[in-house]
Structure formats: C-alpha cells, structure tokens
Amino acid sequence: MTEDATMRGKAAIVGIGETTYYKRGQSPDPEVKLVLDAIQLAADDAGIDVRDIDGFAAYANDRNDPPRLSTALGIKDLTFSNMVWGGGGGGGSGAVANAVAAVVAGYSKYVVVYRGLAQGQFGRFGQGADIPVAPGAMAFTAPYGLLSPAQSFAMRIRRFMHEHGAEQSALRAISLATYRHAQSNPRAVMYGRELTEEMYDNSRMIVEPFHLFDCCQENDGAAALIVTSAERAKDMKQKPAWVLSAAQGSDYRQAATAHNSPDYATSNFKTLAPRLYAMAGVGPEDVDVLQSYENFTGGVLMSIVEHGFCEPDEVNDFFTLENFSAPDGKLPLNTSGGNLAECYMHGLELVHEAVRQVRGESTCQVPDVNVSMVTSGPMVQPVSDLILAADRGVDA
C-alpha cells in the first residue's frame, strides 16, 4: 500500500467531550441535550468555537440527526452528515474513519463524531421486544426466547469455547481487568465498586456462559470527539492523537440470518484486522494499549484473538488479570473501565480513552504510549477499528 493510498497521519483527534455518565434512567436531561452538551465540551477541549464544526459522523442509528444538531448549534455550513449502518457499537471506530475521510477529501474542516444514548428514555437493549409478531429474520429466533443481544451472542461464544477449549476464567479475566481500571476512574459508573474473582464466580447467570459481570451496562449519556486535518492539528490546543488507520469491515456473509454466517465462532474482524494493520504500518506487537468493545466479554475474547494478540488455542494462558492490567501488563485492556464498568456509551468512550492514553492523561496511564488501538463492536456487521498514535508516522 502506498502512502498516498492511506489516511495514515493525515488527520487527528484533537478534542474529546463527554457528559456525566449515568445509570440507565438517571439522566436529568433528555438525550439530545446530552449530545449537544458533549459536542460543546469536545469543541472546548479542542479549543475551537463549536460553530466551526462543519461535519457530523455517527453510527448505530443515532436518533440525534445532524440537521437538528447543526440547526440547534447554529452551524454555519453543514458540509458532511454521515451514518455507519448497523446496530450495536460496530460503527464506533468506523464513524471516526468516515470523519477522517471527510477531512482528507477536503469536504470538512472539523468533523464531530458523536453518540448519544439514553436507554432510560428510549428502551433498553437488554430487554426483548414485547410485540405480537416477530417478522422476517426475527421470526427464526424470538419465538424461541432468543431475544436479547446477550442471548444472540452467547451462542457464538459457546461455539468458540467448544472449538478452542476456552475456559470461563478467560472471560472472567476481561471483566476483572475492566473493573480494576474503573476503580481509578471517577467518571466510571462502577467507580468505587470493586469486583473480585469470588464475586464474579458467585454472580447470577444471565445466559450460559455469561454471568452478570460478562455483560455491558445500560446507561444514559453522550460522548463526542473532533477530527481535523494534520495541518490544523499541529497547532491546536491539545496534543494530537494521530489517526494511523481507521476502517470498517465485515467477513463473508456475516449477516446471514438465523445464525447462518459461514464462519460462526468469530467476532467478525478476520478480514478487517490485516487491512487495518497494513494501513497503519504497525502490527499487534506495536500496540501499547488496547480498548476493546465489550458488549460481552466473549466478544473481547474473540476480538483479541482475531487481532493477532494471541493464538485461539492459547487464550486460557494469555487471558489473565495480570496481562490485562495497566500500567505494565502485556496488553493493558480497557483502561477506563470500558463498556462494562465505565459506561456503555456504545463504545465511543473507548475512543476517548484511547485518545487520553496518547495524551498521557488516562487515570490508568500506560507509560510512553505511542500506539493506542480501539476495536469496535464484535460479532455485529459491520465492525470497525481504529489505531491512534502519538507519532504521526509520516514525514511532517
């Protein structure tokens, strides 16, 4: 891949903003107000007037559309409005990729990537739809009590565990590490709520093999970040988090209905991960810290394998609390607490944490971070990834 064919080093994340993170139903503000707030905070962090934002990129069918937001904020010229298709958090890094594309193509100066989600106001992801008829693809699952994301994904994880002999302890290590990191993060909803091995083992079963602590939270809040060009990023208020690569992807027929994707025991990163690394010019051995989207711990398990950090048959050895703990584990993981313990901001909070690691501002800072990576939305279609770095990686 030639340098011209990539986005590497051509844009950066220069501002991050997020509201207070609430448990589901506890936000005092309506969802759209949370989004407006997060966007303004991101602009402040970037040191720009919020009216200078001219592009909007979102994902997961966000209810808060750019026409409304840009009107409410008095945006002078809306140059780019964009959505990554698909539910789940699979578009979290993909929305950043689209923002970068808009900046590199010259459409926009400052693109805001945002996600607002008030599950207390618009319905919970963890509940099955109470509807009389399940039409189409849903008919092959819902009447059998296969209704929620946890139930849908447990089936894939069970198959992976069967094929590779993965044990419950591998899932537990992910949960323990995220909760450990949340104890240093005052923003985290689970701040002050330590999780021990014993608590995990004794926690109630949601759907085998998932205990309660294998499942993400349901929250209210909003997060936003600002992407701009390399030229602008160099002279701004914050240390730039350079985008080395960002992309979305989905393997062969992964959206086949009724659980018929040909490759089933997968997080859906097998084709994307090599593309991502090639564009960035780095490999898994170069990654200093990883934020990996936890809808469920099992998704993280397969994501880490498919990004080349560990062989599938070695997960029982590699997946330990020690290896995943900041600052000096082999692969510090979800250092803000992530979807499990910081906030389920549909994974955009993971991008924020990746930026903080590049800036040196994490509450669980890994020393001397250069390469800071995010994987977004395992087991959905499409999924996406992001590699940020402190070094721009090209001649400046």
Next chain:
Amino acid sequence: MSAETGTYLPEGLPRPGPAIDGLGAEFWEAAKRHELVVQQCRACEGFQWGPEWICYQCHSYDLTYTQVSGHGIIYSWERVWHPVHPALQEATPYLVVLVELPDAGNVRMAGNLLGDRTQDVVIGAEVEVAFEDKGEGEGDEAYTLVQWRVVE
C-alpha cells in the same frame, strides 16, 4: 413444559411471521403442516438459510422450498437464566440450540431443545425435529414452532 399450555415456552412471546415483503411465509406455512422445509435454488440446487430473494451462490431468483428430513446435529447451545420478556418471567431456565441440517447443506436453525431444562447439552449430538403447535388455534393466531429433541 409450561404447566398452562403444555408448550416448551409459555404463550405471549412474539409469534413468527413473514417479512413485510413476504419473505419466509412458505416456511411457516409448511411448519403448520408439520413439514420442515429449507429454501433451495432451482438453478444450482444450493440450499440457503435464512431465506433471501436471490441465491447467494449463483444469483438466480428461481428459489423454492424443499422438504428435508428433520435430522440435525447440535452446533451450539445456551441455557437462558435471566428472563428478558414478560412472558418468560416464570419460564427460566430454558434451552436454545443451534442445529445444523446435514441434508440441507448444513444450514442452521435455532429452536428450543425439548425435555429436561437442566440436561447436559452436547455439541455434536444428534437431534430430530419436533413440531410444536401454539397460539389460539383459530385462523391466523395459530402457528407452529420448529423445535428439537435429542435422538435417544
């Protein structure tokens, strides 16, 4: 078995229906006749599931539904403990299996594994189809689910 109805899961869950564009209607009509069918391409004879308006292998639109034996192999499974629907509050735990159909190109179907809800489930075990009539039994309200039981 649910004490009230004799079905594996109680009434009150969403009942199956075709897509708004009609896709999948033949499957549920066949189930009511206690026949298991899978979508098959007339041009290349390939099976596909779930149904689609085009054959993913040869791109023919000439698709039909072919009756298959109802013999299957457990590919994956789960035991649900936390109810996420009002109808399931008293119905946990229950078992959902993902079954491969060897005589239909190894397409997969999800359903409940009938019998003891606490049974050990073995990936690779042989199962056979079991049709479960549900609903009010009158007109459009009646429907039939495609369920599975272990071959003894």
